[in-house]
Amino acid sequence: MKIKNYWAPTPKKWRKIGDALLAVALFAQTQEALTSYSHMTQIISITALVGKFLTNFFVEEETTG
Numbered sequence: 001m002k003i004k005n006y007w008a009p010t011p012k013k014w015r016k017i018g019d020a021l022l023a024v025a026l027f028a029q030t031q032e033a034l035t036s037y038s039h040m041t042q043i044i045s046i047t048a049l050v051g052k053f054l055t056n057f058f059v060e061e062e063t064t065g
Contacts, residue, residue: 008059018055022048 010018025048032041 002057005057005059010056011058011060014055014058018052021051021055024048025051 025044029041029044029048032038032044
């Protein structure tokens with residue numbers, strides 16, 4: 001996980017993980033907002049965004065051979 005990897009193509013596996021994190025967090029945020037607005041909705045939003053952002057740093061390792 002390196003800064004220069006941010007602009008490299010993200011492997012399909014990590015895109016799926018990032019998208020799943022975002023979807024679950026947004027669903028949880030919606031449920032929390034419907035029941036009672038609290039700081040938990042903000043924490044869920046931040047967690048979702050950070051999780052999705054971090055998956056952009058993963059790249060497929062090149063094999064030599």
